[in-house]
Amino acid sequence: xxxxxxxxxxxxxxxxxxxxxxxxxxxxxxxxxxxxxxxxxxxxxxxxxxxxxxxxxxxxxxxxxxxxxxxxxxxxxxxxxxxxxxxxxxxxxxxxxxxxxxxxxxxxxxxxxxxxxxxxxxxxxxxxxxxxxxxxxxxxxxxxxxxxxxxxxxxxxxxxxxxxxxxxxxxxxxxxxxxxxxxxxxxxxxxxxxxxxxxxxxxxxxxxxxxxxxxxxxx
Numbered sequence: 001x002x003x004x005x006x007x008x009x010x011x012x013x014x015x016x017x018x019x020x021x022x023x024x025x026x027x028x029x030x031x032x033x034x035x036x037x038x039x040x041x042x043x044x045x046x047x048x049x050x051x052x053x054x055x056x057x058x059x060x061x062x063x064x065x066x067x068x069x070x071x072x073x074x075x076x077x078x079x080x081x082x083x084x085x086x087x088x089x090x091x092x093x094x095x096x097x098x099x100x101x102x103x104x105x106x107x108x109x110x111x112x113x114x115x116x117x118x119x120x121x122x123x124x125x126x127x128x129x130x131x132x133x134x135x136x137x138x139x140x141x142x143x144x145x146x147x148x149x150x151x152x153x154x155x156x157x158x159x160x161x162x163x164x165x166x167x168x169x170x171x172x173x174x175x176x177x178x179x180x181x182x183x184x185x186x187x188x189x190x191x192x193x194x195x196x197x198x199x200x201x202x203x204x205x206x207x208x209x210x211x212x213x214x215x216x217x218x219x
Contacts, residue, residue: 028071028074029071029077030192030193031192033067036063036078037067040058040066043079043081043082044057044058044082044085044086044094047082047086047087048086051087054092055086056089056092056094057093058085058093058094059093059094059095059096065096065105066078066081068185068189069102070193081099085099085100088100104217104218106216156179180212180216181216181218183202184202184209184213187201187202187209188218195209195210
């Protein structure tokens, strides 16, 4: 920052004090994820004008994946990503498969904490988890979220049966990877990308979550 450069003698101190009238702190993009959908659509429009082409639209599923990305390059990285998508996405509607590699899209449908939107073609596991019976009512009824009221277990079993009916021999690894990916992504979303906090919430070690993120391609 400028203060450090002044101390190092790189930047003139008198000029620094002349400019240092009002300080504004602009939070990093990962700290204001609710702005990502609006900024994404804006940058897609802007890139289309610059290139003289029709603006591309982006699906809710693709926005969900962009919304969980950490954006180490801040807003400029999102702008560059939208420019890349305007050039590289093959269709007028951008889908998760069209996103750049750094977003690390997997086959697992994602629900963004910002959009609360899922993929247009959710897996059996997600569909089954939505079809659960209403929880018991009454003053003594436990407060159970529908997703934990047996629905996800039924969905898991249904997905396992579907995969086991094929010739695949990697059902264990496939479902385990999808389960672990979803857990880690949910924990990172809850902690705004802070891995140490996510590991603590999951009850695993810092080295374990780092290794899992690398193994599952979530970086």
